[in-house]
Amino acid sequence: MSITNRVAIITGAGSGIGRAASLKLSKQGMIVALVDYNSEAGEETLRLVEEQEGKGIFIRADVSNSKDVQNYVSKVKEEFGRIDVFFNNAGVMGSFSPLAELSEEMFDQLLAVNLKGAFLGLKYVLKVMEEQQSGVIVNTASSAGVQSTPYLSGYSASKHGVVGLTKTAAAEYGQLGIRINAVCPGGVRTNMTKDLDMSDPIQNGPLRRTATPEEIANVVCFLVSDEASYMNGSIVTVDGGLTA
Structure with a gap:
């Protein structure tokens, strides 16, 4: 299948x-189905x-709500007939605090x-992918x-x-061509980190800087491409050597 016919969901x-x-x-x-809580x-x-002359749709969803998730998946399947790529990306960070000070509500x-x-x-x-x-x-x-x-326990x-889910799902579904x-x-x-002090060189790693969103997106696009066809269950750090 040509890449121009592929359908991608991005949360x-x-x-x-x-x-x-x-x-x-x-x-x-790629045709992009854009999912976000913020319309x-x-x-x-x-x-x-x-x-930029691309084709896509937007679907509002709370990714923690099962009905919302089923809705965005079914809408994309109905609109385009298939789902070739899924960037399962939505997330929140919360605030820095010692574990004992983290509220139960924030942890939840x-x-x-x-x-x-x-x-x-x-x-x-x-x-959907199993059917395909x-x-x-x-x-x-x-x-x-x-x-x-430290201070980000939740x-x-x-x-x-998420790492555990990735490894397990890769082991279960690789044999199905997924x-x-x-x-x-x-x-x-990003907006999620704009209020944090990102100047600490120890926190930033050997490169002594934070990444741009585009630098992470470059790796994501490689992982979903045919050039990464033998990568499955990989946990790919893109952190400037922070975890080296």
């Missing part, structure tokens, strides 16, 4: 890595896609969006999902869970 498409990946996948000729941000990404939200949201996306997209006997999925984990991250726990990998960014300059 968290309204900003940051999700927007950057949406624009790059669209630029490569204004999602529609703006769609406008940018159309501005982090697990609901970052881990349950990733699970639900996998659950319903995989049903093909598809590629990239989950967004984090450097916090592969090493300890976020780190949720992203460790590849599933995870990208693990370090510090990235």
Whole structure:
């Protein structure tokens, strides 16, 4: 199948890595289904896609809500007939705090969006890809999902869970022609991190800087391409050497 006929779903498409990946996948000729909780941000990404002569749709969804997830999956299947690529990216970070000071409400939200949201996306997209006997999925984990991250215990726990989901799903569905990998960014300059102090060189790693969303999107686009055809169950750190 030509890449120009491929259909990609991107969650968290309204900003940051999700927007950057949406624009790059669209630029490569894919049809993009943009999913975000923030309608204004999602529609703006769609406008940018159309501005570069791309084709896409926007669907508002709360990724932690099963009905919303089923809705965006069914809408894409009805509209385009298939789902070839799924960038399972939506997430929240929460605030820095010692574990004992982390509120139960914030912990629940982090697990609901970052881990349950990733699970639900996998659950319903995989049903479509299983019927097709093909598809590629990239989950967004984090450097916090592969090493300890002080003062981000809830976020780190949720992203460790995403790594676990990725490895298990890859083992279960690889034989069906479905590849599933995870990208693990370090510090990235996005709306989610704009209020954080990203100047600490230890936090930023050997390159002594944070990444742009486009740098992470470049790796995502490689992982969903045919050039990564033998990558399955890979946990790919893109963190400037932070976890080296």
